[in-house]
Amino acid sequence: MPLAPTLTIDGPGGSGKGTVGRRVAHELGWHFLDSGALYRLLALAAINHGIELEDVARLAPLATQLDVRFVATGGEEDGIILLENHDVTDAIRTETIGNAASVVASNGVVRAALLDRQRGFCQAPGLVADGRDMGTVVFPRAEVKVFITASAWVRAERRYKQLKEKGLDVNLAAVLADIEARDERDRNRPVAPLVPAADATIIDTSSMSVAQVVHDVLKIVASQVSQR
Numbered sequence: 001m002p003l004a005p006t007l008t009i010d011g012p013g014g015s016g017k018g019t020v021g022r023r024v025a026h027e028l029g030w031h032f033l034d035s036g037a038l039y040r041l042l043a044l045a046a047i048n049h050g051i052e053l054e055d056v057a058r059l060a061p062l063a064t065q066l067d068v069r070f071v072a073t074g075g076e077e078d079g080i081i082l083l084e085n086h087d088v089t090d091a092i093r094t095e096t097i098g099n100a101a102s103v104v105a106s107n108g109v110v111r112a113a114l115l116d117r118q119r120g121f122c123q124a125p126g127l128v129a130d131g132r133d134m135g136t137v138v139f140p141r142a143e144v145k146v147f148i149t150a151s152a153w154v155r156a157e158r159r160y161k162q163l164k165e166k167g168l169d170v171n172l173a174a175v176l177a178d179i180e181a182r183d184e185r186d187r188n189r190p191v192a193p194l195v196p197a198a199d200a201t202i203i204d205t206s207s208m209s210v211a212q213v214v215h216d217v218l219k220i221v222a223s224q225v226s227q228r
Contacts, residue, residue: 004030004122004123004124004125004126004127005030005125005126005127005143005144005225006122006126006127006128006129006139006142006143006144007021007024007028007030007126007127007128007129007142007143007144007145007146007217007221008129008131008134008135008138008139008142008144008145008146008197008200009021009024009128009129009130009131009134009146009147009148009217010130010131010132010133010134010135010136010145010146010147010148010194010196010197010200011132011147011148011149011194012132012149012150012155012179012182012183012186012194013036013098013155013159013179013182013183013186014150014154014155014156014158014159014179015148015149015150015155015205016148016150016158016205016210016213017130017148018034018036018130019210020148020205020210020213020214020217021034021128021129021130022034022128022130023210023214024128024214024217024218024221025127025128027214027218028125028126028128028218028221029125029126030125030126030127030128031121031122031123031126031127031128032127032128032129032130033118033121033127033128033129033130033131033134034130034131035118035129035130035131035132035134035138036101036130036131036132037070037081037092038066038068038114038117038118039101039102039104039105039114040092040093040097040098040100040101041066041068041081041083041088041092042059042062042063042066042101042104042110042114043092043097043100043101043103043104044083044088044091044092044097044100045062045066045083045084046058046059046062046100046104047097047100048084049062053100053103053104054103054107056107056109056110059104059107059109059110059113060109060110060112060113061113063110063113063114064113064117066083066117067083067084067085068081068082068083069081069082070082090166094168095159095163095170095175095178098178098182099178099181099182102182102185102186103185105132105186105189106185106186106189106190106191107191108190108191108192111133111137111191111192115137115138118131118138119138119139122139127139129142132186132192132194133192133193133194135147135196135197135199135200136192136195136197137192140197143224143225144220144221144224144225145197145199145200145201146200146201146202146203146217146220147196147197147200147201147202147203148203148205148213149202149203149204149205150204150205150206151206152176152179152180152183153176154205154206155179156172156175156176156179157172159175159179160172160175163175201220203216203217
């Protein structure tokens with residue numbers, strides 16, 4: 001069992017799990033792990049160092065030595081993410097880096113290299129871990145597991161709106177194609193595929209607001225943690 005109460009929130013890209021996880025962690029006063037950020041950071045570091053995304057011999061050592069710092073800014077915000085002392089908070093959220101992260105994450109050796117680092121986030125008073133294999137691989141004995149999903153079209157619209165608000169020139173059809181391609185890769189990779197844990201509660205957020213999902217997840221946590 002993890003060293004502290006753990007809530008895992010898994011799901012595909014654009015389902016809202018990161019936003020929900022961050023707000024739930026804030027409400028509970030728990031730590032928050034955005035595991036996807038680690039893969040995005042590794043992908044960006046690989047690109048910066050001229051390492052091919054399939055070059056496992058160089059990627060695995062890079063993963064274990066990744067110079068990363070998460071700087072909290074308080075409240076529900078993401079905070080600042082530093083890679084080799086450079087602010088990459090926005091840089092890792094592009095579609096290009098997202099797709100690169102999906103390629104990197106498909107490799108079992110790379111995933112193993114990041115496993116201990118992810119588990120190290122589990123500290124008192126508790127942890128909310130957001131990702132794609134948090135409940136199945138990283139924290140298989142977590143007290144509470146949730147799998148958040150939404151239709152590909154809804155997720156594409158959400159991502160499109162986010163990118164437009166950042167002033168980026170994006171195309172909705174292209175965003176949808178990227179999401180569908182990433183889903184295909186994540187669900188069919190041989191190592192830690194994107195699937196709900198057998199004991200996870202599945203929440204379809206297609207027609208729900210963030211506040212509604214946060215409310216439901218907090219109810220699940222209150223119910224299941226109190227029973228342990």
